[in-house]
Amino acid sequence: MGRSSAIAEQILEIMRRAARHCWTFDELQADLAHRGVAPNPSSIFRAVSSLEQTGAVVRVPLGDGRGHYEVFSDHHDHVVCDTCGRVEALGCSIVDDLASRVRASSGFVMSAHQLVLSGTCAACAGGRGDIPESVGHRPAARNARSAR
Amino acid sequence: MGRSSAIAEQILEIMRRAARHCWTFDELQADLAHRGVAPNPSSIFRAVSSLEQTGAVVRVPLGDGRGHYEVFSDHHDHVVCDTCGRVEALGCSIVDDLASRVRASSGFVMSAHQLVLSGTCAACAGGRGDIPESVGHRPAARNARSAR
DNA sequence: CCATGATACGCAAGTAACTTGCGCAAGTCA
DNA sequence: TGACTTGCGCAAGTTACTTGCGTATCATGG
Numbered sequence: 001m002g003r004s005s006a007i008a009e010q011i012l013e014i015m016r017r018a019a020r021h022c023w024t025f026d027e028l029q030a031d032l033a034h035r036g037v038a039p040n041p042s043s044i045f046r047a048v049s050s051l052e053q054t055g056a057v058v059r060v061p062l063g064d065g066r067g068h069y070e071v072f073s074d075h076h077d078h079v080v081c082d083t084c085g086r087v088e089a090l091g092c093s094i095v096d097d098l099a100s101r102v103r104a105s106s107g108f109v110m111s112a113h114q115l116v117l118s119g120t121c122a123a124c125a126g127g128r129g130d131i132p133e134s135v136g137h138r139p140a141a142r143n144a145r146s147a148r
Numbered sequence: 149m150g151r152s153s154a155i156a157e158q159i160l161e162i163m164r165r166a167a168r169h170c171w172t173f174d175e176l177q178a179d180l181a182h183r184g185v186a187p188n189p190s191s192i193f194r195a196v197s198s199l200e201q202t203g204a205v206v207r208v209p210l211g212d213g214r215g216h217y218e219v220f221s222d223h224h225d226h227v228v229c230d231t232c233g234r235v236e237a238l239g240c241s242i243v244d245d246l247a248s249r250v251r252a253s254s255g256f257v258m259s260a261h262q263l264v265l266s267g268t269c270a271a272c273a274g275g276r277g278d279i280p281e282s283v284g285h286r287p288a289a290r291n292a293r294s295a296r
Numbered sequence: 297c298c299a300t301g302a303t304a305c306g307c308a309a310g311t312a313a314c315t316t317g318c319g320c321a322a323g324t325c326a
Numbered sequence: 327t328g329a330c331t332t333g334c335g336c337a338a339g340t341t342a343c344t345t346g347c348g349t350a351t352c353a354t355g356g
Binding site for chain 2: 312313314315316322323324
C-alpha cells in the first residue's frame with residue numbers, strides 16, 4: 001500500500017555498509033549528504049523512529065546525552081574512544097553471569113543492561129590519531145552532559 | 149574567603165542521608181523543598197556543578213537522558229528498576245577483568261566504564277509495588293529518549 | 297488514464313532539561 | 327564602613343530532539 005520511505009532505506013543501507021558502528025542524527029545527516037540526499041532533520045528523525053519501531057535499528061545510550069543508533073543484532077556492549085569518538089562493539093557474556101549474582105544478593109530481576117567502556121583506542125594510543133573518513137573528533141560535549 | 153553556598157551544603161547533607169542512591173535536579177528540588185528551601189533551578193544547577201567540580205559529587209549517566217548525581221565514593225555500577233525507578237549501587241569487580249581482555253584483543257586502553265543493569269527490583273517483582281517515600285514512579289520518558 | 301485516499305517529507309514551532317548572562321544583595325575583608 | 331567578592335533569583339539562550347500542519351507523491355480502483 002504505502003510507499004516505503006526512501007530516507008529510511010538509505011539509512012539502513014548506510015548502516016549496513018558499517019563505515020562506523022553507530023550513528024547520531026548528525027552523523028546520519030552527513031552520511032546521507034554524501035549520497036546526495038539532504039533530508040530535513042525531522043525526516044531523519046521520523047525515518048529512524050520508524051526503523052526503531054520495526055526493530056530494524058536500536059537506540060544505544062552512550063551516556064553523552066545524545067541518541068546513537070545502530071542496526072539491530074544480538075545484544076552487545078560498546079567501547080568508545082575518548083579521543084576520536086569511535087565506537088566499537090564488544091561481546092558481553094561476562095555481564096550475564098551478573099544476573100544470577102545480583103538476583104541472589106538483592107532479589108533484583110535483571111532484564112537488560114548497558115555497558116559502555118571508555119578509554120583510548122589503539123590508533124589514538126599509538127599517537128597516530130588517524131581517524132577513518134568522516135568520523136572526526138567528537139565536538140566538545142555540553143558542559144555537564146559529558147563525563148568531562 | 150567567599151561564603152560557602154547554603155544550597156550546596158543542603159544538597160550534600162541530603163545526599164549523605166541517602167534516602168535514595170542518586171538524584172536528578174527535580175528530585176533535589178523536591179528534597180530541598182522538604183527542608184523548607186525552594187531555590188531557583190539555576191541555583192541548584194550551579195550548586196551541583198560546583199560540587200561536581202570539587203569532586204564531592206559525580207554525575208551518573210543512567211541512559212535516560214537526564215542528569216543523575218550521587219556523592220562521590222569508590223566507583224560502582226547501578227541497577228535501576230524499570231517499574232519504580234529506584235536506583236541502587238553494585239560493586240563492579242567483574243568489569244575490571246574486561247580491561248585486560250579488551251586491550252589484548254583490540255588494543256583499546258580502557259580507562260573507565262559505566263554499567264547500568266535494568267529490570268525489576270525485589271519489591272516490584274513481589275507485586276507489592278511499594279516504594280520508599282518521595283521516590284514515586286518515573287514519569288514517562290521522552291519519546292525516543294528512553295528504551296520505550 | 298484519471299480521481300482518490302494514504303503517506304512521506306519539508307518547514308516551522310514546541311518541549312525538556314539544562315546553561316548562561318545579568319544584576320542585586322548579602323557577606324567578607326581591609 | 328566602604329570596596330570587593332560571590333551566592334542567588336530571574337529570564338533568556340542552547341541543544342537535541344519532537345510534533346503539527348500542509349503539500350507533494352505515490353498506489354490503486356474505476
